[in-house]
Amino acid sequence: MSRTASSGSRLAISTLLAALLLVGVANAQTLFKASDGTGMHVFYRTGWTAPFIHYTTGSGWTTSPGYTMTASNDSTNFPAALGWFRYDLPAATSLEFVFNNGNGVWDNNANANYKISVAGTWQLTSTASTPPSTTVLTAASDGTGLHVYFQTGWTAPYIHYNTGSAWTTSPGKLMAASSDSTYPASVGWFQYDFAAPQASLTFVFNNGNGVWDNNNNANYVASSAGKWIVMSTNNAVTQPSGMKGGQKGAIVDLFGWPYDDIAQECSDFLGKAGYMGVKINPPQESVLTDAWPQSGQRNPWYFVYQPVSYRLYSRLGTRAQLRAMIQTCRSNGVRVYADAVVNHMTGGGNDILSHRYASGSSCVTWGAKSSAKQxxxxxxxxxxxxxxxxxxxxxxxxxxxxxxxxxxxxERTLNSWTDPLQLETGWLVGLTDLNTEKTYVRERIAQYFVDLLGIGFSGLRLDALKHIGPVDAGAIYGLLSKYMGGSLPADFISWGEVIMGGEASLLACDSSSGYNFYTGLDAEYAANGISATDIAKLKIWSSDYPKEFPICGSWILPSSRFVIQNDDHDQQNDGSSSRDMGDSGSVLIKDKDVAKHRSFEVSLFSRTDADWQIKVVLSSYTFFSNGAAGFPDGYSDCSSGFDSSQGQSCTISMPYEKAFVAGSCGYTVESFAGGKYTRVHRDLSIVNAMRSWVGLSSVSLADIGITKSC
Structure with missing residues (x-):
């Protein structure tokens, strides 16, 4: 959204961070789960049968070769059969360490050692040995046949196999969610059973849409009856080289799309079209109510920018649905980015209590709001x-x-856009402003970011960066880097929202202003230990595009550090003045001119006057003339699900419409009737302009699965 307790209770935060998704082999130490108060836990995957850990906690190194690690007892996330070992340090708060096999062969992270500076559960995979095969017999035959258990991020995996005579017809047989508590379905395990006397098998897996896991072209082999487990080797995102490993590409902002629809869009279109990623609305728990409309609207869109917690439950779907969507998108070559709201929580008076205020001679009252997870x-x-x-x-x-x-x-009113104190500490439109100067608040935000990356996000848009401030933002990203093992993921990007106009000198051009988001923010990043390589991944959303860039008259930072787009979701509101695009851009649902809007979207990709690396396309929905602007996801529909027991009336309704439509065209605005998803990103002219920009060849409608007449 455009933004121009006791110490004992603090320990409880760690219990709210869910275990992070295991998304492939780690290159170095990676935080798998935030601290639960029990110290440090190191999980190490290796081909050695009895590995040692040799370490120092700051007072001196252990005597070589160190201490013997024990086989992992976490069969769900770190099965011992796949070479996982563990070592626990209950009292440690920092650690430097290496591994060895007890016979002089060392794994020391290419002479850099491994280093951890925060408690929690950490995972590493050996670079000095080859872990056991990814197909492991965990239980000998019990006479019932051969049983395959497969852990994956795919929501509906298939097993394609050969029992000795012939292969199944592609894609094979649909696997069922695991019913074995040792390999719980809740963390992505599936199973397929072959009745006795089946005693051998060659097999591969796929997602039903042409994405395969074939054990790096070697196929998987089960050589006897019994219970076999396989952990997927296909968790990486496969994208064209022109996308530079997630550092260049087009991101579609699917504004108001539920998670299940986004997953379908990834499978049906986004990957085929060549989009690098998709940005979703804030996934954190936020205000939601069925009984107390806001000015006649049930759950207007901006409620998702009023967080209740950092739990990943939204009106757009549950944590499980979010995880499944991310993995579906990744398996189809599409990265996913979160809109992160951490400057503030809900608006004052928007909570679960009763409220009142004076209005003329009357006393206006309203009741409790709720949230997606209550x-x-x-x-x-x-x-x-x-x-x-x-x-x-x-x-x-x-x-x-x-x-x-x-x-x-x-509480401080924000009525000056050139006063740093008000910009950073003011309660913008009554939103409860977090004290991001506090170490605890910074830590909690950084831990939320870790959870986002752990469940599979490749980066984030940082809402209201202008109101967080450069010092606090630098510290938060520094903590994120620390929690991720000292660097940001290779494919990570973020872009912060800094709306500017007349205050550009303060925010951008004057490096000595004390509240500078260009060179000033970069200096804060560096001061917090972030490398130049990682600073390049931390971008600013270019509010001066397309009319006023570069707003300082020259590029203070390289143009590659800025993210650009034509219209954005905030501009859709009547009366919005978040950006002045003049005649250089177009807000689709306001201008209601498809040809005009298309021309600016094509220009976004075809222009060559700067080296922008990340470009965003907004795909939203049309608003009603009566002010109805909630998502068409059903939670803003007055005719279905509204609770009238509190005596309130829902008078401004946004009817439900399904976001995903297979084979759909772009610009499905239906004469700009209200409540219609626009699907701008499906327009062929825009797709081909985007593809040319990232070095891909042109496509036809049929090539990208558009079956309707466009």
């Missing part, structure tokens, strides 16, 4: 009565994070 949350604005959670008078509390009263700035 986490409690409290503000003190317009509130009366006791806080049900604490029994005390109202205060700012978000227990599911947890944040308490001292984690927020005191």
């Amino acid at each position: 986490s409690p949350y409290y503000t003190h604005s317009y509130t009366y009565g006791a806080n049900d959670y604490t029994g005390a008078r109202p205060a700012l509390e978000y227990p599911a994070v947890p944040f308490g009263p001292t984690d927020f700035h005191c």
Whole structure:
């Protein structure tokens, strides 16, 4: 969105971070799970039968060769049969370490050693030995035949096999979700059973849409009856070389699309078309209500920019649906990016208590809001009565994070766009502003980012960066780098929202302003230990595009550090002044001119006047003339699901419409009737302009699966 507790309770935050998804072999130490208060836990995958860990916690190295590691007892995430070992250090807060086989063969991270500076569960895979085969017999035959268990991010994997006479017809047989508690379906295990007397098998896997896992062209082999497990070797995103490993490409902003529809769009179109990625709406838990409309609207779109917690439950889907969508997209060659809202939490008065305020001679009242996962949350604005959670008078509390009263700035009106104090600490339009100067708040935000990367996101858009400030943003990204083992992932990118106009000198052009997001923010990144290579991945959203760039008159930072797009979601609101595009751009649902809008989207990719590496295409939906602007996902529909028991009326409705339509054309605006998904990204002219920009050949409608007459 455009933005021109006690120490004991703090320990509870770690329990709210779910185990992060295992998405391929780590090149160095990688944080798998944030601290749960039990110290450091190192999981190491190796071909050695009895590995040693040799380490120092700061006071001196262990005596060589160190301590023997034990076989992993975590059969779900780190099966011992696949070569996983573990070592626990309950009291350690930092660690430098290497491994060896006890006979003089060492794994020391190419002479750099491995280093950890935060407690939690860490994973590494050996670079000095070859781990066991990815096909492992875990239980001998019990007379019932041969059983294959496969862990993958695919939502509906197929097994294609040969029992000795012939291969199945491609794609093979659909696997079932695992019913074995040792390999739980909740973390991606599937199974397929071959009844006795089946005693051998050659097999591969696929996602049903042409993406295969064939053990790096060697196929998988089970040589006897019994229970066999396979952990997928196909978790990496496969993309054309022109996308530079996730550092150059087009990202589609699927505004208002539910997760299941995004997964279908990835499978049906995005990968074929050549888009590098898709950005989704904020995945964190946010305000949601079925009983208390906002000015007649049930759940307007901007409620998703009012977080309740950092739990990954949204009106667009559950954590499980999010994880499945990300893996479906990745398996189809499409990276996924999150919109991260960490400058603030909900608006004051938008919580689970009752509220009132004076309006003329009347006292206006309203009741409790909820959220996608029903986490409690409290503000003190317009509130009366006791806080049900604490029994005390109202205060700012978000227990599911947890944040308490001292984690927020005191109420300060934001009415100056050139005063750094107001920009950073003001409550913009009444949103409860987080005190990002606090170490605890910074840590909690960085841990949320780790969770996003762990579940499979490749990066994020940072909402309201202008109101977080360069010092705090530098510290937060520094913590993220630290938690990720000292560097950001190779394919990581982020872009921060810094809306600017007349205040450009303060925010960008004057490096000595003290609130500078160009060279000033870069200096903060460097001061927090971020390398020049990783700083290049941390970009600024170019609010000066397409009319005023470069806003300082010259490129203070290289143009490759900026992300550009034509229209954005904030501009769609009536009265929005977030960007001045003049006649150099077009907001589709306002201008209602497809040809004009298409020309600016094509220009986005065809222009050669700067070296932009990331370009974003907004695919949204049309608003109604009566102000209805909620997502067409069903949660803003007055006719279905609205709770009238509180005596309220839902008068401005956004009917449900399915976002994904197989074979659809682009610009499905239907004469700009309200509630229609626009599907701009499916326009062939835009697709081919984008493909040319990343070095791909032109395609036809049929090539990319568009079957309708466009």
